Amino acid sequence: MSLRFELLASDAGTAARRGRITTTRSVIETPVFMPVGTAATVKALTQDMLEALDARIILANTYHLFLRPGHEVIRELGGLHRFMSWPRSILTDSGGYQVFSLGELRTISEEGVTFRSHLDGARLLLSPEVSMEVQIALGSDIVMAFDECPPYPASPEQVQCSLELTERWARRCRTYFDAHADRERQSLFGIVQGGVYPELRARSLEGLLEIGFEGYAIGGLSVGEEKHLMYDTTEFIAPRLPADKPRYLMGVGTPADLVESVARGVDMFDCVMPTRHARNGTVFTTTGRLNLRNARYVRDEQPLDPDCTCAVCRRYSRAYLAHLLRTGEILASVLATYHNVYHYLDLMRQIRHALEQGGFGRFRADFHRRQLSSEE
Ligand SMILES: CNc1nc2cc3nc(NC)[nH]c3cc2c(=O)[nH]1
Numbered sequence: 001m002s003l004r005f006e007l008l009a010s011d012a013g014t015a016a017r018r019g020r021i022t023t024t025r026s027v028i029e030t031p032v033f034m035p036v037g038t039a040a041t042v043k044a045l046t047q048d049m050l051e052a053l054d055a056r057i058i059l060a061n062t063y064h065l066f067l068r069p070g071h072e073v074i075r076e077l078g079g080l081h082r083f084m085s086w087p088r089s090i091l092t093d094s095g096g097y098q099v100f101s102l103g104e105l106r107t108i109s110e111e112g113v114t115f116r117s118h119l120d121g122a123r124l125l126l127s128p129e130v131s132m133e134v135q136i137a138l139g140s141d142i143v144m145a146f147d148e149c150p151p152y153p154a155s156p157e158q159v160q161c162s163l164e165l166t167e168r169w170a171r172r173c174r175t176y177f178d179a180h181a182d183r184e185r186q187s188l189f190g191i192v193q194g195g196v197y198p199e200l201r202a203r204s205l206e207g208l209l210e211i212g213f214e215g216y217a218i219g220g221l222s223v224g225e226e227k228h229l230m231y232d233t234t235e236f237i238a239p240r241l242p243a244d245k246p247r248y249l250m251g252v253g254t255p256a257d258l259v260e261s262v263a264r265g266v267d268m269f270d271c272v273m274p275t276r277h278a279r280n281g282t283v284f285t286t287t288g289r290l291n292l293r294n295a296r297y298v299r300d301e302q303p304l305d306p307d308c309t310c311a312v313c314r315r316y317s318r319a320y321l322a323h324l325l326r327t328g329e330i331l332a333s334v335l336a337t338y339h340n341v342y343h344y345l346d347l348m349r350q351i352r353h354a355l356e357q358g359g360f361g362r363f364r365a366d367f368h369r370r371q372l373s374s375e376e
């Protein structure tokens, strides 16, 4: 049996739900945030730190591992869990999105995407079959279908053409996955496209439901569209995804986005913000973001977030972090990342607790009141 999803509670006032995903590697309480571990590492954190943070699942990028060290190397070394010594769950994306945002010249055909490696310029092909082969070789617990994320903005015609290609690719993924994956341990998620057009979203979902997946992701958002379009599209499609399967909103988002998307029915999230922002000195707090490179923190002896109970906030000051950042010390990335990932995982813990207590509506209102400084 691949992953199991249990629906534990549904919020009375919103589409929010409390659930639990069980893979062969870990129990994942939902709603859940997945730290992004692009090339087999959540940058600046050790696996011990991730376990201390109680992360139950992390994300890895197929594109990066396909290019370096290559999925064959990782397969020969026993798979990604063994290679990076991470015994809990791993979700791998399918590589398409990275090719669009990273790869050099690329051409899309019915077969797949050919592109030049951003490392050495070699011409490579990523296709539904290659993407599945790579993710299966990595030993991924949750495999993402190979899809096309249309550019934003895009006309309804462009989006429809793209979602139809994604649907044909999804069927090829399902066929290859069912023939080659270890279905006791690995699950395949489909990705709904359709841009910001409700009728195209419904159309994309219809096609994926016919194929059938162990979970469903919402793709094509958080690609530069206005926030209300992301929220409205999520509000339309998330509750239409099967209630008995996990719902994953890809690439989202800020803490406020997480609260608002949970309210619209989403169970799973991934985003590079907590890790990427940490490395350039931006830390998340209950009242908004701080840029620790700002001069005002040079003599500020407070913890990063006075309301945070993480190991970093219990020991170090803003002044110390500001010093580490200004001097380019490696420890700056480690401490800021640890706190930011704690902040995201703790927010999800608070959301799950509120859902268990029937107090999500009040939590949501209190959260927005506390976020004094504006979010992007
Ligand atoms: C792996 N396939 C796939 N990944 C994605 C990752 C994303 N990350 C963002 N914002 C940071 N939007 C995304 C959309 C997709 C998408 O439509 N498909």
Ligand SMILES: [Zn+2]
Pocket: 304, 305, 308, 309, 310, 311, 312, 313, 314, 339, 342
């Ligand atoms: Zn902290």
